[in-house]
Amino acid sequence: MSTLDIIFQQLVNGLILGSFYSLVALGYSMVYGIIKLLNFAHGDIYMVGSFVGLILLGLLSPFLGAGWAGILVAMIISMILVGLLGVFIQRIAYVPMLSAPRLSILITALAVSMVLYNFVMSMTSGEYKAFPVDLGYEGLEFGHVFITYTQIILVSSTALLMTVLHFFINKTMLGKAMRAISIDQDACRLMGINVNSIIALTFFVGSALACAAGVMAGVYYGSIHFFMGFLIGLKAFTAAVIGGIGSIPGAVLGGLILGLLESFGTQLPFIGSEWKDVFAFGILILLLLFKPTGLLGKTEIERM
């Protein structure tokens, strides 16, 4: 393979990885934007989403097959279910903590994370589960570079989800209310906006996106595990910080940058793929040192 081929191949790998990071980072960033909570359970929502997708695929494949039709239907239903799970978690775990000091709600988020992955661990006996899909290995060949249709479909689906989100946030009243809540909650109340239901909606959307990423990761990697949310949770957090936490375009940008840096990082001399996490978190540390607001973040003014 020529250098150009390697670059192109890593570009594809990085885009896929980055798509997953971006989808999870979006939920991180949206929730942080409105209630200033670093939702450390968000990676586990991604994991639960993957398992819900697996169960639904199992139920649906006798009727729809193990191809894209089944995956699409399973993904949409799991997004709705996991979105509702996100709202449920917000209602029982976070709402009672909203007026408590910020550290308490952060610890609550860690507890939620543990509940989720321990629950899935006990249900699966901690084993890897194979994702029952059958998509074949066809694809397009560009010289020495091979891209499967699966890869193309996953990246396009992510792009589609992000476009829909962009439209929702910028063009609909509910989306505008979401942005307004991140600016001034009391002013929103005075406009007749039910702040609590908009916060719940944000959890729904964020969790549904993480679930989509979870199902896609299952499809892409072929097997899933109760602890898969931990690392991607941290990575998505890193992505959100790179982009500027609270910023929606920032989350997408941060995810893609992180994905690309990781894939290209593995090609550096003396740095193999076992170093890619070191690479990702090294970037996080550098960024926090030199540009803590992230690439697209605004300097936050502390208000009373």
Added chain:
Amino acid sequence: MSEVILKITDLNAHYGHIHALRGISLEVKAGQIVTLLGANGAGKSTTMKCISGLLKPTGGKIEFLGESIFGVSPHEIVKKGLIHVPEGRRIFKGMTIQENLELGSFTLKDDAERKRRMEYVYELFPVLGERRHRDSGMLSGGEQQMLAMGRALMVGQKLVLLDEPSMGLAPFLVKNIMKVVKQLNQEGITILLVEQNAKMALEVADYGYVVETGAIVMHDAAQILKSDERIINAYLGE
């Protein structure tokens, strides 16, 4: 006599252990401009917050259009036809002027009505119309006040609470804002106005209440308050 649309009886409110309102009673009649006068910290803004539901009062009665709104959530109160333009404008900086106005019409379901009202606000404040797609954070203080008031006019409200609309504005802007207040009132909107600028407030108001340390110490027609010696000494400073 026109009907009383807002009636507050013996309103009490606390901030922790601080007893901020100690039995405020007042009435606003349809079509009036009523002003609350008083020094900093007297309880004017607190009264406003209790009416719009931002702050939960600890005792008393608040009736709007004959219905109790005591302890009702703010977003429910807005739907009843009462809107509060808070102190400090509280516009959504980082969003465009048009988006701010759209959010003002959040409870409105009818898109045509929303468009019509937006044109009305742009007519009232042409400077907002010219910059509708700009970030509202770029506006000057006076323009931000116009936006905050415009936002409150996006759903046909019966009662508008205006908290310190003149704060931090140059005198000619204050005059402008007060002119609009008067105009809105002539169009049929009832206004409860909190002002530190007592002279200006009494100029436009029909009726005034004077608040001191969380209680009403005096109330009368604005014409009478304007010539009352105690008011002149304490608030008009001439």
